[in-house]
Amino acid sequence: MPEPYQLTATQLLAGYRTHTFSPSEVAGALVEHINRWEPHINALYAYQPDAFIKAAEASTQRWAKDEPNGALDGVPVTLKELxxxxxxxxxxxxxxxEQAPATEDAPPAARLAEDNALLLAKTTCPDFGMLSSGLSSFHGLTRNPxxxxxxTGGSSAGAGAAAAAGLGPLHVGTDIGGSVRLPAAWCGVVGFKPTLGRIPIDPYYVGRCAGPMSRCIEDAALMMTALARTDRRDAMRLPPExxxxxxxxxxxxxLRVGVMMEAGCxxxxxxxxxxxxEQAAKHLEAAGATLVPLAPVLTREMLDGLDHFWQARQWSELLKLSAEEREQxxxxxxxxxxxxxRLSGVDAVQGFQQTMMMRRATESVFDEVDAVISPTTPNIAFPAEWPSPTNDPRQPFEHIAYTVPWNMGEQPAISLNAGFSSGDMPIGVQLVGSRFADHFVLKLARLLEERLALPMRWPTLPTDKVGAQ
Structure with a gap:
């Protein structure tokens, strides 16, 4: 039998139902596993094992009476610290x-608590969530297992590392330009960005979504049963369905599947x-789909415009800090x-208008095809200490060209592991559907996952303290 940390959420729930093992047994084994891994990867924030064990004991008592309370009762979960x-x-x-304690759970946290998932910890992210990197001035450096x-990529850096290392089966990240899918690809796990508003979130913003991160499609779907429930605090939420x-x-x-191999910039x-x-696309073709070559949706003007808009937005956030704080x-x-x-108001507005151009370009794709398959990332790996794959602060978004258009267009997109490189690093493949077709995208991803039939692989626990924080 696999170790408890190797079991999916659906397998854990099945074991609880049959009393094969209890949430307490799983929690105890997971804490031991975390003690071995966490010093190497630094994926967790606000990790409170005693509170986690206590919550698992309460769940164990409910399952012992065959009275679980919620669809995720006793299943470990992490939440991105944002x-x-x-x-x-x-x-x-x-x-x-100011760093005042939050007065209430944000919608994703509230939904998981309602289903009695066991909050294991929060997970790390880079400064302001504005890097696709595991580098943070507060959390330190999160490394790829x-x-x-x-x-790891980012900004859901800790979630990607935790999922890859088996620090629990369920993780929730956030994604405004690829921040769920990019670390999922570089860490070899599943990362799902739903249609904007499918998972209520607060604070909400243009393109910003919460999304499941897990080791299999079935667990991502399981999380959607909780996360997709409505919450009025998100004024951009979708109607309940x-x-x-x-x-x-x-x-x-x-089915017509568009193959978008070039990013455009x-x-x-x-x-x-x-x-x-290309091999993943052939699997879909073998299952009955028709492959349609697609031109890129993104242009240099679009990406540069978004860069300018995000610069202006980030500078407005930095102005809220004192000069001394900004230096940190x-x-x-x-x-x-x-x-x-140095950008004018007109520059910022013109930059924002490029998000509308992305929306127009991405939506028009689905006049031709039912789904899109593409790479998730252009590169396989990059050094842990770098803030982005270019290591150039003036060009920080050259790696998000496959992911960011679907944030601005609001379409659901998922990354799953397609295999490993010659250097044994994961390679992600992205599937995209039209707006509101979240369930379809999960179904398509599950079919591809089954067709790929990759053997389950786990990172090897380091035997020394290289990379320990």
């Missing part, structure tokens, strides 16, 4: 500013990634965001 939990500050990767010398998220069967005969695509994505922010963030101080 997702507020009552009584805990939200350091946004910096720990600067597959190779401690490599980056009855969806059987666990129904993952799909016949794709006659940004970093060039690595040949090994190209090969793996990561140099890469400061070197990038200070460009916002």
């Amino acid at each position: 997702i507020a939990t009552k009584g805990m500050p939200v350091p946004v990767g910096t720990g600067l500013g 597959w190779d401690l010398a490599c980056n 009855k969806i059987d998220w666990m129904d993952l069967g799909l016949d794709i005969k006659g 940004g970093l060039p695509l690595d040949d090994e990634i190209r090969h793996q994505v 922010v990561l140099p890469a963030i400061l070197a990038w965001a200070d460009g916002g101080a």
Whole structure:
């Protein structure tokens, strides 16, 4: 039998029902596993094992009476630290500013608590969630479990590392330009960005979504049963809809799948990634889909415009800090965001208008096809200490060209592991559907996951303290 930390959430629930093991037994084994891994990868924030064990004991008592309370009762879960939990500050990767404890759970935290998932910890993120990196001025450096010398990506850095290392089966990240899917790809796990508003979130913003991160599609679907419940605090939420998220069967005969191998701008695509994505597309073709070559949706003008808009937005956030506090922010963030101080109001508005151009371009794709398959990232790996794959604060978004258009267009997109490189690093493949087709995207991903039939692999626990924080 696999170790408890290797079991999926659905397997844990099945074991609880049959009394094969209890939430307390799982929690105890998981704490031991975390004690071995966490010094190497630094994925967790506000980890409170005693409170976790106590909550598991209460869940064990409910299951012993065959009276679980909630669909996730006793299943360990983490939340990205940007997702507020009552009584805990939200350091946004910096720990600067007032740092008052949150007065209530944000919607994703509230939904999981309602289902009695066991909150194991929060997970790390870079400063302001504005880097695709495991580097943070507050949390320190989060490393990739597959190779401690490599980056996790971000900004859901800790969630990607925790999922890959088996620090619980369920994790929730946030994504405004690829921050769920990018670390999922670089860490070899599943990362799902739903249609904007499908999972209520607070604070809400253009393109900002919460999303499941897990080791399999079924667990991502299981999380959607909780996370997709409505919450009026999100004024951009979708209307409530009855969806059987666990129904993952799909016949794709006659489906038109667009193959988008080029991003339109940004970093060039690595040949090994190209090969793996092409192979994944052939699996869909073998299942009955028709493959349709697609041109990129993103242009240089779009990406640069978004960069300017985000610079202005980030500079406005930095102005809320004192001069002394600003000096404590990561140099890469400061070197990038200070460009916002030199942009005019017209520049910022013109930059924002490029998000509308992305929306138009992405939506028009689905006049031709039912779904899109593409790489998730252009590169396989980059050094752990770098703030981005370019290591250039003036070009921090060259790696998000495959992911960010679907945030601005609001379409659901998922990354899953397509295989491993010659250097044994994970390679992600992305699937995208039209707006509101979240359930379809999960079904398509499950079909591809089954067709790929990758053997379960786990990172090797380091035997020394290299990379320990």
